[in-house]
Amino acid sequence: MVNELQNGRENQDGADQGFITSYFPDLLDKPLFHPTLDGTKLDGIYRLPLGYQMDASYYYLKLRWSIPCGPNSVITFPGAPWLKPWYWWSWPVLPLGLQWHEQRRKTLGYGAEMAVILIQSTIYLGILAMARLARPSLSKLCYRRADKSISIMQNSLKLLAVWSIIAAYLTPFFIIPHTIHPLLGWLLYLFGTFTLCSIAINAFLLPMLPVLVPLFGIVGVLMVMAFPWYSDGVVRALCVFGYAFCATPVLWASMVRIMAGLQVSLEREGFMPRLGESSPPSWFNKLY
Template identity: 45%
Template sequence: MKRQWPLQHLATGHFLLIILLGAKWSDAGAASPLASSSKAPSSSNAYATILYVGTPRDYEYYIAAHVLLRSLAALHVNADLVLIASQDTPARWIKNLVQEGVRVVQVENIPNPYAHQNGFNKRFIFTLNKLLAWKLTEYERVVMLDADNLVLHNMDELFQCGQFCAAFIDPCIFHTGLFVLQPSLDVFNDMVQRVMAMAENRDGADQGFLTDYFPDLLDMPMFHPPSNGSRLEGKFRLPFGYQMDASYYYLRLKWRVPCGPNSVVTFPGASWLKPWYWWSWPILPLGLSWHDLRASTVGYQEEFLPLAGQAILYIAVILFVIVSMWHGRHDEGCKVCIPKSVWADYGPYIQSFVEKLLKPMCIVVSLLLPMAMVPIASYPLMGWAIAMLGSLAFLSATMDLLRLPLVATFTPWLLSLGSLVVMASPYYRNGLIRALAIMGYVGFATPFLWWALTQVTKSKNVHVEKEPSRSQTVLMKIC
């Protein structure tokens, strides 16, 4: 049963705003092509992607779009490379892309009337900007791409497809991560009118709108490029090889797609495992392929200085701890002094927390905090190296401050390093064997982790004491 988005759920003011914006967009679409562009078109076809700001992930999607466009240029495609960017996109980003030959078309965002619905994902707020590709009437065909696509081969044959073509990675729903279109102001105006009339849209984004706008695509014939180079008319389904869902790769750890060329990999899964995140590898092996592509095209200049600074900081911490330990560990341990007023009400609870939870929590924070400090789009090998170095530094400081046993303190770090080795191994025959190996390692590591926890918890080097009177002489670390 299709879900309806009733208009009565919208506030009256918001509804009137939608009507006004719809009229504005309809008039603008009929009046002119697009707002402004960095240069004139030089081809009859184009590869295009969108970029907008206003979400917590603006920078990473800029990097993704940059890598996508540079990778297409490296494949020597016979088409313009177009970025449809919102007008508030940072000028530095625009300049970088223009200098590399990208035609940047700056536009006003299409307002999203679904944004106030329950469950709407705010990162999709301006994905309806994809509809602006239909205004690129200076081109005969446009291949619209999501920024998270990994393009493996030249796919210029797609420009021979019809008025609308897309691939199905779901049995019944095509994916809008890549589609071919013939620009048309009439189609664009009709789309905008439907958007502003709150047409059926299951996710409030481009995916839900376009699948409802082209409901019969599943019944259309499969696209096969004519050998004579002519263009087809009508709508077509694209072979799966133009939108290979990354999740299929993990079944066999290789591609076996016999229908159509294996040209594009898409990553439609969990947003926190997109390929540009450094931690996505080795959890998902294909993440490294995306980063290798970035290394060969855009590079990592923006991440280098933060990583270098963190490395220097962590090495300094480790050296400081070594010097401290060289001068001898103190036998009296670490004492935490609690004010009398607090001790009277909460003394037993604080003592229980410090003796049972403080030390394990400090170890967990030491392991995780460096990961949060690594720039999110770093190269995975560098990201993990800096994160592990940071964990080593923080664990060293924690061990020295709380007088913890050395082997038990560093056991979780060693087990974490082992898990990375197990996941990153290139010798698995298929995804099932890899999954079994990971589960086997978890079973192997659990007893050691439990032993480390008990040893750290049993350590009596941290003491909680009531604030002493003036006549008492007690070493106070925290008061």
């Protein structure tokens, strides 16, 4: 393009599209292209219809194509590199993600990713079974009441519990194959997050519902965004913001409940017995 500009070729807008008028000055006078019914070859120059190449942002405004977009059309997806339709997390943020993956299913398929999905699902099932059977907890930790480091240990355990919950929500996101189908990706993410959260719940004796509130919130926002009967994209965006506004206090209350439950567990006599004293049996801890 730079060479063409140096050679004096006319460019209307300074971009590569501007060269079209210099290469084809009489393009607007050419007939519109219509494919033949019998598949015969056409000679000459034709104009493509307006809907042949469409920007996906036109669809997001009205949640429908205002201009006919036929099966031979080219759809471009401008935007952030990490928010493209081939990434599983882009749907339902981008409503056209499922259509894109439907085309991939018919052409390339998902054979390369399915093996990883099956392995991860098996690992999550094993972790969930071990967490339910072993039920690891911190009840075996001991300390001296007169030990000055008890406050440091309690704060460290609180920090460890918070980071374990954060890791439970982030780890599945990064290890799922990025180009898997969105439905499989979100199902595996929710299952993996629930599995890893169960480890934190059993290890720190946390209340289950507050820990899983963010997971329920993610399910809710997915349902709000995937709702198929919005009149246009503006209404859809307002509903998402309204849901976030209503869910924020619930999320904050769950965090407060988690910290309060963790503090009670750390201060409970049966949870952290003192050194030199006989600890009650494990079945008594469960009853307590």
